Amino acid sequence: MxxxxxxxxxxxxxxxxxxxxxxxxxxxxxxxxxxxxxxxxxxxxxxxxxxxxxxxxxxxxxxxxxxxxxxxxxxxxxxxxxxxxxxxxxxxxxxxxxxxxxxxxxxxxxxxxxxxxxxxxxxxxxxxxxxxxxxxxxxxxxxxxxxxxxxxxxxxxxxxxxxxxxxxxxxxxxxxxxxxxxxxxxxxxxxxxxxxxxxxxxxxxxxxxxxxxxxxxxxxxxxxxxxxxxxxxxxxxxxxxxxxxxxxxxxxxxxxxxxxxxxxxxxxxxxxxxxxxxxxxxxxxxxxxxxxxxxxxxxxxxxxxxxxxxxxxxxxxxxxxxxxxxxxxxxxxxxxxxxxxxxxxxxxxxxxxxxxxxxxxxxxxxxxxxxxxxxxxxxxxxxxxxxxxxxxAGGTRQQVLSGVDVLEAEGFRQLEGRRIGLITNRSARDAKGRRTADVLYAAAGPKLVALFSPEHGLDAAREGKIASARDEATGLPVHSLYGETRRPTAAMLTGLDALVFDMQDVGTRYYTYATTMAYAMEAAAQYKLDFFVLDRPNPITGSTVQGPVLDADLVSFITYLPLPVRHGMTIGELARLFNEEKKLGAKLHVVKMRHYDRASWFDQTGFAWVAPSPNLRRLEQAVLYPGVAMVEAANVSVGRGTDTPFEVMGAPWIDGKALAQHLGGRAIAGVRFEATTFTPREWVFAGQPCQGVRIHLTDRNRLDSPLLGIELMSALQRLHSDRFAIDRTIGMLGSRESLAAIKAQVDPREIAPMWSTALDGFRVRRESSLLY
Missing domain, CATH: 3.40.710.10 (DD-peptidase/beta-lactamase superfamily)
Structure with a gap:
C-alpha cells in the first residue's frame, strides 16, 4: 500500500x-x-x-x-x-x-x-x-x-x-x-x-x-x-x-x-x-x-x-x-x-x-x-x-411526514406495549387528516388510555379556563392542563408508561403550548415516564431567528425559557433545548419528521392548515403574529373577535389615517398598510368601533416580523404617547432595553441591531438541539 x-x-x-x-x-x-x-x-x-x-x-x-x-x-x-x-x-x-x-x-x-x-x-x-x-x-x-x-x-x-x-x-x-x-x-x-x-x-x-x-x-x-x-x-x-x-x-x-x-x-x-x-x-x-x-x-x-x-x-x-x-x-x-x-x-x-x-x-x-x-x-x-x-414518475410532490406519520410508517414500534397519555388538540393530524388521538387509539401495539388538552381545549376553539371532560370520538377522559392545574398531576398519570405530545406550534416565543409541553416533561421526569414528542414543522420556517431575546427574569407561562421572538425551531427541537438547559432529566424521545426542509413555510410541506388556536385561522395570520401580537398586551385591539385577527390593529383613541400614513412612510419590507375601522365582537373594546390599520402581507420572505412589532409600538408611542399604555407590552416584547429605546424615540431600525449579540448567543445555544 x-x-x-x-x-x-x-x-x-x-x-x-x-x-x-x-x-x-x-x-x-x-x-x-x-x-x-x-x-x-x-x-x-x-x-x-x-x-x-x-x-x-x-x-x-x-x-x-x-x-x-x-x-x-x-x-x-x-x-x-x-x-x-x-x-x-x-x-x-x-x-x-x-x-x-x-x-x-x-x-x-x-x-x-x-x-x-x-x-x-x-x-x-x-x-x-x-x-x-x-x-x-x-x-x-x-x-x-x-x-x-x-x-x-x-x-x-x-x-x-x-x-x-x-x-x-x-x-x-x-x-x-x-x-x-x-x-x-x-x-x-x-x-x-x-x-x-x-x-x-x-x-x-x-x-x-x-x-x-x-x-x-x-x-x-x-x-x-x-x-x-x-x-x-x-x-x-x-x-x-x-x-x-x-x-x-x-x-x-x-x-x-x-x-x-x-x-x-x-x-x-x-x-x-x-x-x-x-x-x-x-x-x-x-x-x-x-x-x-x-x-x-x-x-x-x-x-x-x-x-x-x-x-x-x-x-x-x-x-x-x-x-x-x-x-x-x-x-x-x-x-x-x-x-x-x-x-x-x-x-x-x-x-x-x-x-x-x-x-x-x-x-x-x-x-x-x-x-x-x-x-x-x-x-x-x-x-x-x-x-x-x-x-x-408521476409528479407526486413529496409531502413532509410529521412525527405521527413516521410513527405509523414504523408500525408504532416505539410505543409497543405501552399505556400512553396523549397531550394534543385538533391541530395534530396525520397526512390523511385523521386526528392523532384517533390514530393512536386504533393502533395495534400501544394502548391510548387518556388525553390531555392545553389552552383552548381539545378542539382548539375555546377561551378561558377549560374543564376536564371526555372525548366523544374515543370515550377517553380528557384532562385539562388549562383549568384547575397547568401541570399533569399524579392522579392523571396513574397507570401510564409514557406521555406523548403532539400539537402544532406557531414558531413564536409567546405561545403557551410549548410551556405546556415543558411542564408535562417535568412531570414525566418526576414520575419516571418516557416522554415522546411527535415533531411538526415550524410554520413560519425553522431557518429564521429574529427579534429580542427575552430578559431572563421575564419567563412565564407564555414563554418557558429566554428565547427570541422567532426562535426558528420545531416543537421537538424546543423539547430538546428545554430538557438540556433546564436539566429536566426527562427520558425524551423526539419522533423526527421525514423530508422536512427547515427553510420551508407551512404551505410548502404538503399539510393543510388546521387552526392551532381560535385566532390563527390562516397561515398569513401566523406569519404576522410575531409582530402584531407584540402590542396586544397594551390597550389596543389586534383583531381578536373579528374575522381578521392579527391582520388589523386599532383602538377607539387611534387616528387610523395618521397611523397608516406614518407606517406607510416607514417602507417596512413585506407589508403595506391601509387605514381601517373595525368593531371587535369580543375581547378588548368589544362592541366599540376601533380606528387603526389593516396590515397586508406582501412578501413573507422579506418581512422581519419582530421589527414590525417594534415599528407598531414606536408609531403608537410617537402619535399617541398620552394614550398608549406602552409599559404593558414588556411581557411580549421581553426586552427592557428595547422598551427604553422606543420610549426615547430611537428609530426602530437602530433598535433591531441591539438584538444581534443575544441572537448570536441563542444560535449557539440552540445548535445542539437542532434535528434538521
Whole structure:
C-alpha cells in the first residue's frame, strides 16, 4: 500500500462526513420558494430534455466528465442516455450506455445485503443474532453484542473505516476489525460504516462457504442476467471501463477506487463491484416491483418488503432498511422527490440508485466524478435530477411526514406495549387528516388510555379556563392542563408508561403550548415516564431567528425559557433545548419528521392548515403574529373577535389615517398598510368601533416580523404617547432595553441591531438541539 493511497483513505473518510454535511448545507441554502420539488407531471420528452440540460451544465462546470442516466417508470425505461465522456485521459473517449463504472458503495445493496437476506431465507442467518455467532473472533474488544441487523442498518456503532496500514489482504483487514472497539453501545448510535459491510461480507463467506465474489456471481448477478457486473473486471473489458483518478502518476483504470477494498484485493462487502446502467436496471426492476413482476428475482417478495421497511432502532437519527437508505442525511437530496416508501443508496465514486415502489419507478446515475483529478462533485446534480425524475414518475410532490406519520410508517414500534397519555388538540393530524388521538387509539401495539388538552381545549376553539371532560370520538377522559392545574398531576398519570405530545406550534416565543409541553416533561421526569414528542414543522420556517431575546427574569407561562421572538425551531427541537438547559432529566424521545426542509413555510410541506388556536385561522395570520401580537398586551385591539385577527390593529383613541400614513412612510419590507375601522365582537373594546390599520402581507420572505412589532409600538408611542399604555407590552416584547429605546424615540431600525449579540448567543445555544 502506497503512502499516497493511505492519505487518500484518510481523506475519503473525512469526505464521507463532509458529504453528509454538504447535503444538509445544500438543503438549508435552498430558498423557501424552491424548498419543495414541483408537483407537475413531466412527460418523458420534457424530462429527457430537462435532465440532459442539467447534466451537460454540470459537465461544463467541471463537476464530472460524463455519466449514464436511466429513469424507469412502471414497465418502461423512459430515459436511457449517456452524456459527456467516460475518459479524458489518456485519450478522450465518449461515455456510452454500456460503459462500466465502479459502483462503490452500491456494492453494499447489490451484493452484500442481498446475499445476507438470501441466507436468512435459507435459515442460515438470524438477523437478531450476534455477528459473533457466525464469526467468533469478531466478539473481541466489546463487539459480542453487535447483531447482524445492526450491521445492516449502520447502528453497530463501529468506526467508519480501518487504517490502511500495517496490514494487507483480506485476512489482514479482518484482523484489524477484530482489534477494533465500538464507538458506543450497539444500537445506540448511527455511524455510516464500511466496516459494518466488510463484516457482513465475511459472514457470507463463513456461512455459505464461498467468497463474496463467487457467491454474488452465482446467486445474484448471473441469475438476474447482469452480464457485466461483478468484482475485479477482466482486462478484456478495460476499453469499456470508466477510469478513476491518477495515483502517483498512474491512471487507476479497472481497479477499485476504495482504498480498503483495494488493499483487500478488490473484493469487499462495502465496495468493489463494477456494473453498467443496463445491468443495474435489471436489479432496480426487481426491487421496484417487490420481486413480483418485471423479470427474474433472486429474493422472495417478503424478503424485499422486509429489506425496504424501516429496520433501524426506533427514534434513531437515520432511517435505514436492511442495507438500504430510506431517510438520512445521505439521502436528503434524493428522497424528497419520490414517495415516502422510496429507498436507495449512493456511491462515493459518483453513483446513485433510488427506487420508488409506489410508482414502480427508479433513477440510476453512474458517473466517475473523480476522473481525472479527484475533485468532482455530483451532489447538486443528483438533487436536480431527482426532482425531474420524480416528476417523470408521476409528479407526486413529496409531502413532509410529521412525527405521527413516521410513527405509523414504523408500525408504532416505539410505543409497543405501552399505556400512553396523549397531550394534543385538533391541530395534530396525520397526512390523511385523521386526528392523532384517533390514530393512536386504533393502533395495534400501544394502548391510548387518556388525553390531555392545553389552552383552548381539545378542539382548539375555546377561551378561558377549560374543564376536564371526555372525548366523544374515543370515550377517553380528557384532562385539562388549562383549568384547575397547568401541570399533569399524579392522579392523571396513574397507570401510564409514557406521555406523548403532539400539537402544532406557531414558531413564536409567546405561545403557551410549548410551556405546556415543558411542564408535562417535568412531570414525566418526576414520575419516571418516557416522554415522546411527535415533531411538526415550524410554520413560519425553522431557518429564521429574529427579534429580542427575552430578559431572563421575564419567563412565564407564555414563554418557558429566554428565547427570541422567532426562535426558528420545531416543537421537538424546543423539547430538546428545554430538557438540556433546564436539566429536566426527562427520558425524551423526539419522533423526527421525514423530508422536512427547515427553510420551508407551512404551505410548502404538503399539510393543510388546521387552526392551532381560535385566532390563527390562516397561515398569513401566523406569519404576522410575531409582530402584531407584540402590542396586544397594551390597550389596543389586534383583531381578536373579528374575522381578521392579527391582520388589523386599532383602538377607539387611534387616528387610523395618521397611523397608516406614518407606517406607510416607514417602507417596512413585506407589508403595506391601509387605514381601517373595525368593531371587535369580543375581547378588548368589544362592541366599540376601533380606528387603526389593516396590515397586508406582501412578501413573507422579506418581512422581519419582530421589527414590525417594534415599528407598531414606536408609531403608537410617537402619535399617541398620552394614550398608549406602552409599559404593558414588556411581557411580549421581553426586552427592557428595547422598551427604553422606543420610549426615547430611537428609530426602530437602530433598535433591531441591539438584538444581534443575544441572537448570536441563542444560535449557539440552540445548535445542539437542532434535528434538521
Amino acid at each position: 502506497t503512502k499516497h493511497r493511505r492519505s487518500a483513505e484518510a481523506l475519503r473518510l473525512i469526505l464521507v462526513g463532509l458529504v453528509c454535511q454538504a447535503v444538509v448545507s445544500c438543503a438549508a441554502a435552498v430558498t423557501p420558494a424552491a424548498a419543495a420539488p414541483p408537483s407537475a407531471k413531466m412527460t418523458p420528452a420534457e424530462g429527457k430534455a430537462a435532465i440532459g440540460a442539467i447534466v451537460r451544465e454540470e459537465i461544463a462546470a467541471g463537476k464530472l466528465p460524463g455519466a449514464v442516466i436511466v429513469v424507469g417508470v412502471g414497465d418502461k425505461v423512459v430515459l436511457r442516455e449517456a452524456y459527456g465522456e467516460r475518459a479524458v485521459l489518456p485519450n478522450r473517449s465518449p461515455a456510452t450506455v454500456d460503459t462500466i463504472y465502479d459502483a462503490a458503495s452500491l456494492t453494499k445493496v447489490m451484493a452484500t445485503a442481498v446475499a445476507i437476506q438470501q441466507l436468512v431465507e435459507r435459515g442460515l442467518i438470524d438477523l437478531d443474532k450476534s455477528a459473533a455467532a457466525y464469526w467468533p473472533a469478531f466478539a473481541a474488544n466489546g463487539k459480542a453484542d453487535i447483531t447482524v441487523r445492526q450491521l445492516l442498518t449502520h447502528y453497530a456503532a463501529l468506526p467508519a473505516g480501518i487504517p490502511t496500514r500495517a496490514w494487507s489482504g483480506t485476512e489482514g483487514a479482518l484482523d484489524a476489525i477484530v482489534a477494533l472497539r465500538p464507538l458506543a453501545p450497539a444500537g445506540s448510535r448511527f455511524v455510516y460504516s464500511d466496516v459494518d459491510f466488510i463484516v457482513l461480507g465475511e459472514l457470507v463467506r463463513r456461512v455459505s462457504g464461498q467468497t463474496l465474489e463467487t457467491y454474488a456471481a452465482a446467486n445474484i448477478f448471473r441469475p438476474l442476467g447482469m452480464r457485466d457486473t461483478g468484482f475485479q473486471p477482466p482486462a478484456t473489458l478495460k476499453n469499456r471501463i470508466a477510469p478513476a483518478d491518477i495515483e502517483r502518476g498512474e491512471l487507476r483504470w479497472g481497479e477499485v477506487q476504495d482504498p480498503i477494498a483495494f488493499r483487500m484485493g478488490g473484493v469487499a462487502g462495502h465496495a468493489g463491484v463494477f456494473t453498467t446502467a443496463d445491468d443495474l436496471t435489471l436489479f432496480a426492476r426487481m426491487m421496484a416491483s417487490g420481486g413480483t413482476k418485471g423479470g427474474p428475482a433472486v429474493l422472495r417478495p417478503q424478503s424485499i418488503a422486509t429489506m425496504i421497511r424501516p429496520q433501524s432502532p426506533p427514534g434513531g437519527p437515520a432511517l435505514r432498511g436492511l442495507g438500504w437508505d430510506i431517510d438520512s442525511p445521505y439521502s436528503g437530496f434524493l428522497a424528497p422527490s419520490f414517495s415516502p416508501r422510496s429507498f436507495g443508496h449512493t456511491g462515493y465514486t459518483g453513483t446513485a440508485l433510488w427506487i420508488d415502489p409506489d410508482t414502480q419507478s427508479f433513477l440510476i446515475v453512474l458517473s466517475n466524478r473523480l476522473h481525472p483529478n479527484g475533485k468532482g462533485n455530483i451532489l447538486p446534480m443528483l438533487r436536480r435530477i431527482a426532482t425531474v425524475a420524480g416528476a417523470m
